[in-house]
Amino acid sequence: MPSRAITQTPQTRPESSWRHPSDTGPSLMRRDDPKLARAIGVAAAAAIIFGGMALVLQTSGRVTPLGVGWATFLLTLGIAGLLFHAAFDSDLQIRRVYMAFGYLCLGVGGFLAIVPYNKQPGALFGQGFMCLFLGLLFLLAFLRNEEDAWFRNLAENILGGAGALMAVIGLVGGNIKGEFLTPYGLLLALLGLIYLIAFVGSRGVSDNLAYRTGLGIGGVGILVWAVALLRSALPPLFYRWHWTSTQPGDYFVPYGLLLMAVGLLYVAVSLLECSDWPWIVLTRRELGSLFYSPVAYIVLFAFAIVHWLAYFLVVLNLLDNVSVPEPIVGRFFLQWLVVIGTIVAVPVLTMRLLSEEKRTGTLEVLLTAPVDETAVVVSKFLAACIMYMAMWLPFGLLLIYLRLAGGSEFDYRPLFSFTIGLAATSAAFVSMGVFFSSLTRSQIASGVLTCAGMIVLTIIFLVNSVVSSSSPSSAWVTVLKHVSYIDVWIDTLDGRLLPRQLLFFLSMTVIWLFGSIKVLEARKWA
Amino acid sequence: MIDVQNLSKYFGPVLAVNNVSFQVEKNEIVGLLGNNGAGKTTLMRILTTYLSASSGIARVAGFDVMTHSLEVRRRIGYLPESIPLYPEMRVEEYLVYRAKLKGVDRRQRASRVGYCLERCKVAEVRRRLNGTLSKGYRQRVGLADAMISDPPILILDEPTDGLDPGQKAETLAMLRELGRDHTIMLSSHLLSEVESLVQRVIIIRRGHIALAKKLSELETDDVIVIEVRGPSDQVALTLRNTEGVAQVTPKGGEDGLAFFEVRTHQHQDLRELISQRLAKNGWPLRRLDLRRRSLQDRWNEINNWDEFAAAEPNPHSSTAVTT
Numbered sequence: 001m002p003s004r005a006i007t008q009t010p011q012t013r014p015e016s017s018w019r020h021p022s023d024t025g026p027s028l029m030r031r032d033d034p035k036l037a038r039a040i041g042v043a044a045a046a047a048i049i050f051g052g053m054a055l056v057l058q059t060s061g062r063v064t065p066l067g068v069g070w071a072t073f074l075l076t077l078g079i080a081g082l083l084f085h086a087a088f089d090s091d092l093q094i095r096r097v098y099m100a101f102g103y104l105c106l107g108v109g110g111f112l113a114i115v116p117y118n119k120q121p122g123a124l125f126g127q128g129f130m131c132l133f134l135g136l137l138f139l140l141a142f143l144r145n146e147e148d149a150w151f152r153n154l155a156e157n158i159l160g161g162a163g164a165l166m167a168v169i170g171l172v173g174g175n176i177k178g179e180f181l182t183p184y185g186l187l188l189a190l191l192g193l194i195y196l197i198a199f200v201g202s203r204g205v206s207d208n209l210a211y212r213t214g215l216g217i218g219g220v221g222i223l224v225w226a227v228a229l230l231r232s233a234l235p236p237l238f239y240r241w242h243w244t245s246t247q248p249g250d251y252f253v254p255y256g257l258l259l260m261a262v263g264l265l266y267v268a269v270s271l272l273e274c275s276d277w278p279w280i281v282l283t284r285r286e287l288g289s290l291f292y293s294p295v296a297y298i299v300l301f302a303f304a305i306v307h308w309l310a311y312f313l314v315v316l317n318l319l320d321n322v323s324v325p326e327p328i329v330g331r332f333f334l335q336w337l338v339v340i341g342t343i344v345a346v347p348v349l350t351m352r353l354l355s356e357e358k359r360t361g362t363l364e365v366l367l368t369a370p371v372d373e374t375a376v377v378v379s380k381f382l383a384a385c386i387m388y389m390a391m392w393l394p395f396g397l398l399l400i401y402l403r404l405a406g407g408s409e410f411d412y413r414p415l416f417s418f419t420i421g422l423a424a425t426s427a428a429f430v431s432m433g434v435f436f437s438s439l440t441r442s443q444i445a446s447g448v449l450t451c452a453g454m455i456v457l458t459i460i461f462l463v464n465s466v467v468s469s470s471s472p473s474s475a476w477v478t479v480l481k482h483v484s485y486i487d488v489w490i491d492t493l494d495g496r497l498l499p500r501q502l503l504f505f506l507s508m509t510v511i512w513l514f515g516s517i518k519v520l521e522a523r524k525w526a
Numbered sequence: 527m528i529d530v531q532n533l534s535k536y537f538g539p540v541l542a543v544n545n546v547s548f549q550v551e552k553n554e555i556v557g558l559l560g561n562n563g564a565g566k567t568t569l570m571r572i573l574t575t576y577l578s579a580s581s582g583i584a585r586v587a588g589f590d591v592m593t594h595s596l597e598v599r600r601r602i603g604y605l606p607e608s609i610p611l612y613p614e615m616r617v618e619e620y621l622v623y624r625a626k627l628k629g630v631d632r633r634q635r636a637s638r639v640g641y642c643l644e645r646c647k648v649a650e651v652r653r654r655l656n657g658t659l660s661k662g663y664r665q666r667v668g669l670a671d672a673m674i675s676d677p678p679i680l681i682l683d684e685p686t687d688g689l690d691p692g693q694k695a696e697t698l699a700m701l702r703e704l705g706r707d708h709t710i711m712l713s714s715h716l717l718s719e720v721e722s723l724v725q726r727v728i729i730i731r732r733g734h735i736a737l738a739k740k741l742s743e744l745e746t747d748d749v750i751v752i753e754v755r756g757p758s759d760q761v762a763l764t765l766r767n768t769e770g771v772a773q774v775t776p777k778g779g780e781d782g783l784a785f786f787e788v789r790t791h792q793h794q795d796l797r798e799l800i801s802q803r804l805a806k807n808g809w810p811l812r813r814l815d816l817r818r819r820s821l822q823d824r825w826n827e828i829n830n831w832d833e834f835a836a837a838e839p840n841p842h843s844s845t846a847v848t849t
Contacts (some may be wrong), residue, residue: 205637281626285612292614361610368574368606368628370599505808524578526537 037088044081053074085429086141099142102478105135106162122184129187129471132166136195143202156202160213163195169261175231178255193217193269196362200273214274219267222448224259232256251415278371282379283386286353290387295352299345306341311398313337318406328410330493332395333418339486342429343454349387350433351447353380354516359441363523364452373520377434377513384430389423414495421492421502425485428505429454431512461486527575528551529677529708534581535568536731542568544733545582550726552678555705557724558713562763566713567607567732570683573711574604587679603672607683607713609664613657617648617667620656621674630677639708645700646670648692663690673704680704682712688721690829717821727821729828736828741821749817750788750797754776756809758784768803770794785811793823 051074054066055078066074108132117123127226127522139155146152174185196217233491235248271277272284301314314331332338354377357363366376399412436449464480464487471477481501490503535543543565544673552554560566560608571577573586575595583590589597612620621639630638643649646666651659659667665688672680685701686694698719701710705723714720720727721741729737754761758776765774770790777785790796797814804811 124694204636205632208633211632276626276629276632278627281623285615285623289612313556360613361606362578362612363610364571365604365610366604367600368576368599368622370596370629372596427616524576526577 006252015087031370032216034085034089034091036083039082041085041089044078044085047074047078047081049078050348051078054310082269083137083141085355086138095145096140096151098138099151102138102155103137103158105131105138108164109133109135125184132162135462136191136198140202142197152202156199159195159202159455160199160209161193163199164213165192166195167192167220171220174255174259175224175227178251181255181258186258186262190265191267197269197273208354211274214270215478216270218267218270218274221263221268221270223263224266227265228256228259228263232260254415257416278375279382282371283382284377286380286383287386290349290383293352295348296387299348299387300391303341303345304394306337307398310335310337310395311402313379315402326514327414327493329399329412329414330490332399332450333489333493334486339458343451343458345391346388346429347428347447348453349384350437350450351443352437353384353434354437354520355440356427356444363520367520373517377383377438377516377520381427381431381434381513381516384433385423386428388426392422414493414496416487417492417495417497420497420500421488424502424505424509425488427509428485428512429457431509431516435512435516435519438519444483455484457485460484527554527587528615528711529583529585530569530573531583533569533579533584534570534573535565535577536580537568542733543572543579546735547582547735548728548735549739550709550711553705553707554726555701555710555712555724557720557727558711558730559720559727560713560719560730561613561715564730566656566730567683568733569730570681570711570713574602574681575599575738589628589704598710600675602679603675603677605668605672605682605685607663608685609668611654611656611664612668615656616653617656618643618652620667621670624671625674626754628677630675638676642670642673647696662690662693665689666697667695677802678708680708680710680712682710684714685712686714686716694719729825731828737824741818748790748795750790750794750795750800751813751815752786752788752800752804752811753813754784754785754786754804754809754811755782756804756807760807761804761809762786764803764807765800768796768800770796770799782802800848 029202042506050066051071054064054071058068058071064071074254082098088093089095109128111128112124112131113128115121115124136159139159143152143155170185170188170190174181174189175392185287196213200210200214200217205211205214217317235244235251237281238244239246239248271280275281310332313335314328318328354363357366363376365374396415403409403412415463432453433446435452436441436453437446439449440446460480461484462475464484466479467474469478472506482504485505487507491498491501528548530549531542531547533546534541543803546565546569558566558569568577571592571597573581573584575591578592585591586598587599587601591598599771612747615623621642625639638727643652646669648663648666649671649841651663652754654663656664665685669682670683672682680701682701686697689697702723704710706808712720712724724741726740728735752765758779762774762776765771765786765788771788772791773789775787775789777787779785779820788796788800795816797816801811802815
């Protein structure tokens, strides 16, 4: 009898999950353990319950051991903890619960934003806005973990739809009625834009719908910008040409300017999302890399402290004087603390731009891809400029707070001219930093050189002060005034925007950037 | 696809590449061999437009690397030796970024990135930060980057360096497959892997080309090895006077024995004639052998040049144009 072992057809083996070793990583991969996230989630829920209860009791007139401040702090901490849990616990039930919570926030937010309270429409807009923002965050945390295509698609489409709706309401309403624009229209347009960014980012521009949405954002931005420009420019022209007899109101400041800024922001977002132009791709990566390193956060935090101290000093000053002459905003910015902050921040932001690429060798990979030296230099310059300008944003928030807490109006219009002056001077600073960074592989050397350059530019102001006090009619006073960036800040904060002053800094920018490009090109001839 | 003529590169007083000329045909795999500091990387950097040559002309895909560098860069995929990657980016994010820079169409981008991730066996680490990858993974991410836009020419500086034996074999197999419709120029220290992959080798020594031959030609480049008891000078003279002998290289001797390597014109097998001549002079023959020289032999010869040749090779003789 033949052996069964030989004659019997071997049974089909179950498909093995074994793979060739090279197909797998050398280390075992395991799913993230959500223990910590769950512990934080539970603590956060407790914080929300206690904080929320304390707030509710406070509003109903009861006395609670927790004051309003602590209750709000607990509530904020709790929400942050829940978001952390939502982002890092991918368990099916938990992520779907957060999805439902996100939708709930969206619904409640929409309702609160619209519903009249005490016969006042939009009275609860602030609360509604917060709910809408929270809803976005929870849905993003859900999308981070969700694998089911149907649920993903639904959440993405809801985000996209809600974003488009908010943007349309904000921009159309803001165009119809100026009072609606500030603050409702503006906030809706910005939140709508963030929703749309989330939609495009989640789907990726390889997806046609997301790509077209990205292009649409740009189209809407151009339209809003053009309409705001025409509405600002045409009525005064028609009046001057006597085509109309009624004198037009002042639309350009602030409504026209705000809408044009929003339009440009939409265009910028569209470009960053959809464009494959190397300048944009590189700028986007550069901005990302700034935020991946702790440098950006340290600089932002340090500058926020500088802003806070400056605010503190100004408020002290305001309290001492009964009447303070305008421009009040000038007193914020024109402080030595801010100047010192700038002298330090510019080198910190720019020192690694090209020197790091040289040191690690990534410049070789970059410059053997189809991008030229100009694109590399300009993208680094743009990213650092955007970052530097973003550092000044806390000032804006503090000004809004001053307006709300102070209760009296002040002239904010010099801020527009100052923004332009600041942009021109920061372009010159950053381009100088880019140039020094292109010279060396050492970040420290590049930072020290840039810092020295900044100190020289600052000393020019002091020299000018000395010269102008000793011999005011000297030609040097005029020359140094053109070169001193602090004088540009002073003039623009007084509401004077002098092109001849800006021209110096813009030409300086061009020269530094040109130099950086040539230094990069010179590597070929090493 | 690659045409290099009389290329030289000075770094100050250092002559890194010395009057080099060669061509690489379409869909050919060429191995660039040489010791550290021989000039391989400099040559590759010139071809990828990262450096400019001090003199000479290099054309890649028909474009001059000097005057049409962007056109050249659109047609090459380059893996540098040190594989610099942005440490803060994740693998997939990095490849998407590179695909955008290299102009991969938006609609094909996701599938192309997915293909390269799978092909270079880095799909499993797609979400890991570049900075946390091991050398082997960095190498493969660099290779995926070089392939991402499916360029017709791949220039790879030591593509298997740092890989374990299994990964090396896979990478070589992949390159062999890619070589069917891509032109590949790769450098390596490892002769065995080059021999198994390339169709032609270019050996660089001190910046000049010491050898540029197809492997098939190399295999027919025979040497007759002789060990004979007799006076070295007279034996050498007799060998040189034998019809058909092109070159006689004494390889030393001991105890009255003399060793020679003989090359013949048109690869004739002269063993019988040589044995007759030696027997006629009464010199006992201890060994008469036809040795096919391997790449390793050529490599050893080139690297021991100073030992066997008193003078430096004529720079002009380094110009080796093959088709």
